[in-house]
Amino acid sequence: xxxxxxxxxxxxxxxxxxxxxxxxxxxxxxxxxxxxxxxxxxxxxxxxxxxxxxxxxxxxxxxxxxxxxxxxxxxxxxxxxxxxxxxxxxxxxxxxxxxxxxxxxxxxxxxxxxxxxxxxxxxxxxxxxxxxxxxxxxxxxxxxxxxxxxxxxxxxxxxxxxxxxxxxxxxxxxxxxxxxxxxxxxxx
Amino acid sequence: xxxxxxxxxxxxxxxxxxxxxxxxxxxxxxxxxxxxxxxxxxxxxxxxxxxxxxxxxxxxxxxxxxxxxxxxxxxxxxxxxxxxxxxxxxxxxxxxxxxxxxxxxxxxxxxxxxxxxxxxxxxxxxxxxxxxxxxxxxxxxxxxxxxxxxxxxxxxxxxxxxxxxxxxxxxxxxxxxxxxxxxxxxxx
DNA sequence: ACCTGAACACCGTTCAAGT
DNA sequence: ACCTGAACACCGTTCAAGT
Numbered sequence: 001x002x003x004x005x006x007x008x009x010x011x012x013x014x015x016x017x018x019x020x021x022x023x024x025x026x027x028x029x030x031x032x033x034x035x036x037x038x039x040x041x042x043x044x045x046x047x048x049x050x051x052x053x054x055x056x057x058x059x060x061x062x063x064x065x066x067x068x069x070x071x072x073x074x075x076x077x078x079x080x081x082x083x084x085x086x087x088x089x090x091x092x093x094x095x096x097x098x099x100x101x102x103x104x105x106x107x108x109x110x111x112x113x114x115x116x117x118x119x120x121x122x123x124x125x126x127x128x129x130x131x132x133x134x135x136x137x138x139x140x141x142x143x144x145x146x147x148x149x150x151x152x153x154x155x156x157x158x159x160x161x162x163x164x165x166x167x168x169x170x171x172x173x174x175x176x177x178x179x180x181x182x183x184x185x186x187x188x
Numbered sequence: 189x190x191x192x193x194x195x196x197x198x199x200x201x202x203x204x205x206x207x208x209x210x211x212x213x214x215x216x217x218x219x220x221x222x223x224x225x226x227x228x229x230x231x232x233x234x235x236x237x238x239x240x241x242x243x244x245x246x247x248x249x250x251x252x253x254x255x256x257x258x259x260x261x262x263x264x265x266x267x268x269x270x271x272x273x274x275x276x277x278x279x280x281x282x283x284x285x286x287x288x289x290x291x292x293x294x295x296x297x298x299x300x301x302x303x304x305x306x307x308x309x310x311x312x313x314x315x316x317x318x319x320x321x322x323x324x325x326x327x328x329x330x331x332x333x334x335x336x337x338x339x340x341x342x343x344x345x346x347x348x349x350x351x352x353x354x355x356x357x358x359x360x361x362x363x364x365x366x367x368x369x370x371x372x373x374x375x376x
Numbered sequence: 377a378c379c380t381g382a383a384c385a386c387c388g389t390t391c392a393a394g395t
Numbered sequence: 396a397c398c399t400g401a402a403c404a405c406c407g408t409t410c411a412a413g414t
Contacts, residue, residue: 032388033388044391106343118349133354136350138363145332145333147335149336151336152328156328156331165321174326174329175329175367178371178372179363179366181370182369220408235407235409240408241408
């Protein structure tokens with residue numbers, strides 16, 4: 001439990017420790033003070049490496065999204081890619097305790113060059129035939145659904161029904177598949 | 189600003205005041221102490237009428253959902269109803285500051301009789317030809333998307349792009365229409 | 377029955393001061 | 396450059412005591 005304060009902090013160790021605390025204590029338990037204690041350090045030390053808690057949460061969210069993008073296997077068309085991406089997202093959200101709730105409330109760090117960032121995240125879909133604008137729109141819709149599903153999963157009074165009827169994963173797929181199938185094909 | 193403590197608290201006045209504080213100070217500003225001050229009362233007084241803050245947030249979420257259900261106009265088929273419901277939800281979320289974020293993290297009060305509750309919320313769709321299980325599944329998907337969209341709207345680095353390209357409402361409709369169009373028709 | 381006063385165990389963040 | 400100690404202005408919640 002005691003970290004002997006080790007080499008010295010940096011953003012990497014901070015981030016890794018933050019995920020450990022998240023796993024152990026959940027999103028409400030992830031306080032700057034607990035994080036500091038987990039690192040064997042005083043709370044204000046964290047502020048040398050990070051501006052505030054929001055920035056830390058943003059970095060965590062960025063990593064969760066990045067893991068999802070990295071996990072999407074090769075696809076033969078854009079619909080398949082979106083479907084796989086939707087599944088990878090859900091997987092990545094649920095691979096950390098409160099992952100979706102974290103992403104829903106954290107603001108990933110604003111990228112320095114938004115244009116190149118947009119190109120990077122839309123790249124796969126563009127290679128499969130979508131123009132960038134359409135790629136971003138469809139991707140935004142899938143992300144929204146994935147995000148909302150995980151939030152909704154835990155909190156609706158429908159909860160009892162959905163899992164007894166089919167299981168959450170199957171229910172998730174229904175909405176995802178419907179959305180992906182329903183996206184209009186580009187018109188050229 | 190001063191409430192002369194008026195008649196005396198009850199759940200109704202509490203809820204109304206909570207929405208006022210939400211509008212003024214946002215979700216992070218909605219503390220039990222601020223709510224109490226807004227009512228001209230000490231913080232512990234609230235705990236006579238409500239078990240804890242989670243219960244209060246749950247009641248607020250319930251009201252936001254209820255407003256959406258009430259706002260859905262008559263529809264001629266279940267796809268149209270789901271589309272109108274999706275729009276009403278987004279409307280209801282954005283009619284209160286941080287409405288979606290509140291609903292994403294609040295747990296609406298568990299209903300005493302889940303079966304009759306399910307029947308009530310699925311009723312419209314069943315009248316339009318869906319069985320209850322399908323109605324609940326499709327509804328859950330639409331709610332998830334609406335919830336996730338509002339959360340995503342404010343926080344992605346895609347943010348800049350989405351609104352300059354089309355406007356958020358149009359982008360929202362694209363995913364919603366795709367999902368509703370893509371739901372499979374019942375097979376009889 | 378309904379509310380206050382005082383307290384407990386926490387928060388995020390700042391800032392002087394240490395090394 | 397990097398961290399500590401001490402403090403500020405908050406939290407949610409409990410509980411005895413008042414009326």
